[in-house]
Amino acid sequence: MSDTVQQRDRTDPASVEMRERAKTEGIATIWDRYAALGSQCRVGELGICCTICHLGPCNLGLPGSKRPQIGVCGANIDTVAARRLARDMAAGSAAHSDHGRSVAQLLLMTARGQAPGYSIKGEGKLRALAVELGVALVGRSAAEIAEEVAQVCLAQFGQQDGELAFVHRAPAKQQEIWRKLGVVPRGVDREIVDVMHRTNMGVDTDYQSLIMGGIRSALADGWGGSMVATDLQDVLFGTPTPVRAQVNLGVLRADQVNVLVHGHEPMLAEAIVDAAADPALLERAKELGASGINVAGICCTANEVLMRRGVPIAGNFLQQELAMITGAVDAFLVDVQCIMPGLVEAASCFHSEIIATSEKARIPGTRHMPFHEDRAAASAREIVGRAVENFARRDRSRVVIPDHKMDVVAGFTTESITYMLGGTFRGGWRPLNDAIISGRIRGVVGVVGCDSPKHIQDQCHLDLVTELLRHDVLVVQTGCSAIACGKVGLLQPEAAFKYAGKGLQEICETVGIPPALHAGSCVDNSRILTACIEMVKEGGIGRDFSELPVAAAAPGWWSEKAITIGFYAVASGILTVLGSSLNILGSDAVTRFVTGEIEGVTGGRFAFESDPVKGARLIVAHLNKKREALKLRPMMYEVVPVGA
Numbered sequence: 001m002s003d004t005v006q007q008r009d010r011t012d013p014a015s016v017e018m019r020e021r022a023k024t025e026g027i028a029t030i031w032d033r034y035a036a037l038g039s040q041c042r043v044g045e046l047g048i049c050c051t052i053c054h055l056g057p058c059n060l061g062l063p064g065s066k067r068p069q070i071g072v073c074g075a076n077i078d079t080v081a082a083r084r085l086a087r088d089m090a091a092g093s094a095a096h097s098d099h100g101r102s103v104a105q106l107l108l109m110t111a112r113g114q115a116p117g118y119s120i121k122g123e124g125k126l127r128a129l130a131v132e133l134g135v136a137l138v139g140r141s142a143a144e145i146a147e148e149v150a151q152v153c154l155a156q157f158g159q160q161d162g163e164l165a166f167v168h169r170a171p172a173k174q175q176e177i178w179r180k181l182g183v184v185p186r187g188v189d190r191e192i193v194d195v196m197h198r199t200n201m202g203v204d205t206d207y208q209s210l211i212m213g214g215i216r217s218a219l220a221d222g223w224g225g226s227m228v229a230t231d232l233q234d235v236l237f238g239t240p241t242p243v244r245a246q247v248n249l250g251v252l253r254a255d256q257v258n259v260l261v262h263g264h265e266p267m268l269a270e271a272i273v274d275a276a277a278d279p280a281l282l283e284r285a286k287e288l289g290a291s292g293i294n295v296a297g298i299c300c301t302a303n304e305v306l307m308r309r310g311v312p313i314a315g316n317f318l319q320q321e322l323a324m325i326t327g328a329v330d331a332f333l334v335d336v337q338c339i340m341p342g343l344v345e346a347a348s349c350f351h352s353e354i355i356a357t358s359e360k361a362r363i364p365g366t367r368h369m370p371f372h373e374d375r376a377a378a379s380a381r382e383i384v385g386r387a388v389e390n391f392a393r394r395d396r397s398r399v400v401i402p403d404h405k406m407d408v409v410a411g412f413t414t415e416s417i418t419y420m421l422g423g424t425f426r427g428g429w430r431p432l433n434d435a436i437i438s439g440r441i442r443g444v445v446g447v448v449g450c451d452s453p454k455h456i457q458d459q460c461h462l463d464l465v466t467e468l469l470r471h472d473v474l475v476v477q478t479g480c481s482a483i484a485c486g487k488v489g490l491l492q493p494e495a496a497f498k499y500a501g502k503g504l505q506e507i508c509e510t511v512g513i514p515p516a517l518h519a520g521s522c523v524d525n526s527r528i529l530t531a532c533i534e535m536v537k538e539g540g541i542g543r544d545f546s547e548l549p550v551a552a553a554a555p556g557w558w559s560e561k562a563i564t565i566g567f568y569a570v571a572s573g574i575l576t577v578l579g580s581s582l583n584i585l586g587s588d589a590v591t592r593f594v595t596g597e598i599e600g601v602t603g604g605r606f607a608f609e610s611d612p613v614k615g616a617r618l619i620v621a622h623l624n625k626k627r628e629a630l631k632l633r634p635m636m637y638e639v640v641p642v643g644a
């Protein structure tokens, strides 16, 4: 029997409760600020405002309007829209890739004994990577291998020529396409700089060339920086395996010190989880009347420590202020990315302290306590110590924790799926490919990305995912989308019986997996790429990603990083459905190119669809087309009608 969350549950009750509280307490949240702005800048939305140089800002008009369609320098609408888009891609690539660089630096320090709190927990992954990167294994210790692997990975950032190492993971056909297009990334930093240069006033003005330049930087993220981040995090902290945990604001504890970790880089959060078990700190917490120290996460830092440590998730991007409004957060640790400056106002109404831990991110109104990897344990103890002391200042009469949380099973990586599909000795993707070939599973779709106040909270993810499941589509999730689906139980094996079509149900039951698989944080979208590689390698369902019955969707996206991810997916041959359009609609040429013509070039394209059910159906039609082209069998079971 199929059901959709849309019918049952319009919004997350935990968030509704805290939004009501915010209103009562007079605390502005993201929804209030969004409403206060009223209509947003239409010119910006259309991508026809050029702020690249100070001859402007040139606020252009659409064809037929009275305003000129050419800027002071002579740039036309297509150039202006494409330049903006390319810079978005470079910015997203910079954020993900700089994260990857920090992990590589930490691995190097760990290998050299300069980061005493860390060790190499994923030796198997280290060895596999060493083989792939041509690093010698024989007669060497794990530390020696790790040192060279870290150096090779760090060199990927500064490399000036040649090809990024992980590009060679892609199917041969895709690599050839990239070579012909001249978009194989040479070095991560180089491609980002290249975009910043070519988008200067008076350099590249050809919209297709600008977009291809942007794509090169996006590929440097997906097949470079993000892959480095994911793989080296697995080396340092272990490759995740499926783990049960809980999600939503109800994971906060009224009786314990609550430490929230928010942002993206797990290096600090891993140390915080260890520090929270420190006997002296636990003793001190008890002295102050707390029964323990509870660590929980927000956003992608949360996804990281959920997968590896089973740390509960308090919420996704839209819930960061709501977590603060419980009045139960003693320390809110933030590292980098997706941290709303508005958090400071919410914190000021309670005893909660925001601790900014990254040298890169100074946030007025917060305590700046930079985290030092070379003395991680001491640094983390110091930070958790502050949280414990702050517990004494908590006004218990003002604590309201919504009683809502949900069980999830998280931590599905390419490695753990390989194992689950076949066991240690004959692990492999044959069962998945066979399920696709036989028509039990229609295809595999990555549903990823942010949650936005422009949509009903979480709903775009839930509607899109449940519609896909009903059509026997296996869903793989990361980022805030995964958290949204986790909150309603879609990340549990039992969800298959409630939401999935019969064919998908059979597979989930046989393998023991949820119908929507939590694969990690946003940099872990690289895991979706490696999963697609395995599907191609196993054979029978396509020679490259563009032939596979796969697609991607980001129904609630808003971040530059999401644009970069979208473009590396499209450039890798994958149809990518966005829940709102890119800010390019002012340029017909750019819009036509990224939503249509590019398919003839890379094999992938964008589609914009604000109705998530329609978006899912568009994906289903795409999967059907791919299945037909591959001459796969018809689907085994009829799709159960909604509400049947």
Ligand code: NFS
Pocket (backbone or CB within 6 Å): 264, 299, 300, 317, 337, 338, 448, 449, 450, 451, 478, 479, 480, 481, 521, 522, 523, 559, 561, 562
């Ligand atoms: Ni991705 Fe993760 Fe969330 Fe969006 Fe922000 S946390 S990196 S950008 S909002 S999914």
